[in-house]
Amino acid sequence: MEVKLLPLQFVLLVTSLVLLLVASDTISNGSTAKSNNTSKNEACPSGWVIGPNKTKCFGYNDSFQSWDESESHCKQYHGHLAALTSFEELRFAQVLCGQIVNGCWVGGRVSNFNVSFGWKWSDNTSLWNESILGLPTINASVDLCTLVKNESATLGSERCNASHAFLCMVDIEDKCYYMHCHKEYLIILAVVSGLVLCTTFAVVVWLLAYKRSKRRRRSRKLSNPAASALVPPSWKIFTCDELRSITKNFSEGNRLLGDAKTGGTYSGLLPDGSKVAVKRLKRSNFQRKKEFYSEIGRVAKLHHPNLVAVKGCCYDHGDRYIVYEFIANGPLDRWLYHIPRGGRSLDWAMRIKIATTLAQGIAFLHDKVKPHVVHRDIRASNVLLDEEFGAHLMGVGLSKIVPWEVMHERTVMAGGTYGYLAPEFVYRNELTTKSDVYSFGVLLLEIVSGRRPAQQVDSVGWQSIFEWATPLVQAHRYPELLDPLISSSTSDVPEAGDIQKVVDLVYACTQNVPSMRPRMSHVVHQLQQFAQPPVTK
Template sequence: MMSINTEILKKFNLADSSKRNFIESEIERLGKGNVTSHIFTYSELCFATRNFHPDYMIGEGGFGRVYKGFLRGTNQAVAVKQLNRNGFQGNREFLVEVLLLSLLHNPYLVNLVGYCADGDQRVLVYEYMVNGSLEDHLFDLPPGKKALDWSTRMKIAEGAARGLEYLHEASNPPVIYRDFKASNILLDEDFNPKLSDFGLAKLGPTGDKTHVSTRVMGTYGYCAPEYASTGQLTTKSDVYSFGVVLLEMITGRRVIDHLRPSGEQNLICWAQPLLKDRRKFTQMADPLLEGRYPIRGLYQAIAIAAMCLQEDAELRPLISDVVTALNVLAKKNVEVCERPQQEALESKLRTENNNNNNSVEV
């Protein structure tokens, strides 16, 4: 188990008040023994991105903008994230990300190539992920773009869960990701997932503490209800967020979509009645799958999502249990049913359900 020393732990949980030069001194001091990533000058990154030209921009969010770049000399493709210059909160997130990704290494976490802290510039440089984010392949697909097939979705779900498992169980204290969502799951050329954007991560409780208390951060819709209402954060908060994303992958629906009818704008509210009746599970499948999924695999994936989304955090599974369940789904060599075969199987299952009165309670 990887142990994070006490001094660094304190830096993760600082109050949000300090001078702007805090980041430079902390990176310099802590970096001597802990940060092995390359230190870039701002001019080097301007060269890599052609002065952060709009044509090179590949993403944008509240944190800032992401550009594709090419490093001088090696011509290595990288993703360059230029953080918004919004005071200490941005500085803290920058420090957390540099320290975390320098301390933690796993195939399911994005690799930090280096960073830049010139003056008031805060820039992070990652390995470039050629297939963008999971969000790019689930929602608002342009004409002609192929939707992810079922097996690829389950492969991504399992890999993303393994990333959380590493944070929760290979680190001491555990790392709570706090911003698990489809746009933060990046995909390589083979659609292997890697978690990115660790600026909101927190170190979990130590000793006999059951949670850490913090200002509520993250993205609306993905936050666990107990965290949103009390600010009390645990690894089970991440498990809830994972359940939301898994449900997005199953349904092809955004967690919040104001373009849908009023009763369907919130994915969780729309799904709750359906989650309680196995006979309605097929109504939840993404229409873009065109019925090409193993029916029992769909049922099992929905059951996993339902367990993760339970209101009571204590009833949610550990992420390691989720990994075990998804590993079975991802490795099953079950041929995807063609539509006629599937309809026959669904009819058979409906008959069984009527006889046995089966349902899944959330």
């Protein structure tokens, strides 16, 4: 994979290198300065002096404190009370202590050993030299600490809770004293932290840029269908001449019956002998070829037995065409209202099968496609029936290609009713999968009753299907909800209880509150149970 260095990454890299060079120079200068300071006897904290052996710094403090308090004060400098291991250091300490009559605390203290008590320096490393210091061995637990006095040639001792001035000691090699610990280490820490932050930021920027570039490549791939590796069966970009040839120049003899508000649909015969349906959309001056192909490419990838498959498309100077698979028995509304010649009316079992297979196709769009797809235009004219009267939903994705006003103009004009449209979509422009559930509920009642979502009635003018059905439901007159073509049949007339179950599902799907409507997968389950024959005992 080729990785391009972004300008921001380059700047961050250069900045990091500069910081590293500056830090190195600072550390080098700091080390040189430290060496010079040591040579000038300035390696000790301010006010302290170097001891006789040049390895320790001593500091005198004239504040009178107990031995423990004095030791705590010395630890602030990462040191201890003075440990005296030679006559030179003893005399040096006496000079520092000066003319203090009571003496100064140093670091010796009685300590409890395994078998006896003895003296020990507080730094736990310096050796106790009894011949030099002149303090006897202690055989009992006595809290005594050591003093250095100017008039005495040896150390003295006193109870540790007494108050005296004191002498502190710190090793010159221990460069940490009183908030001055290793400036060079702090610089290194700051530089390393800066490098880590810069590197992390550069990686994040690179990942974001890479993902953005990847999305652009994917978008270009979708916008160029010929280069896309689509899920088989693949779809094709037709030329306008090819479509004229297979539809006999869009002749009226090839025109399929159905809702032609979006431009009309024509049957066609491909060179391989397979039949297709060519849907001609109304001319658009707003949608470009790239956008049209991209949307068709997405829809063509959706494959389900109850969705009408997209075979291809064509874009010719604003004229747009979609090529679908041919479904033999045509749209559902023709079988509900204009039974084809030689056909028969849909009985109860066929209608339940149509509703069930249609619900399966919608459930696929809602639950199996990620992100989920909202159809937005579920209606009888968009449901095609195959030879076995299984339902195939067409028009998936068409709502993004055809303007909303064109798709729904007839429904809105029908006496002010909105037919299949969910109320939250009509009044608040809210669109979710539950909007499709509402549309399916309206269509299910239409399938059962054989009545359009809105139709003219002599006494009241335009009447919605629910204005007609609700009084019958409230009066429990369920058989009167059936399509008269079913009621007049000599067989396969459902019982009132079976009709009630379907009608209850209709009203569940058309609740005014979207969250109260069931998922389409639940609707499929309910319809499959309705289709099962009753168990005889």
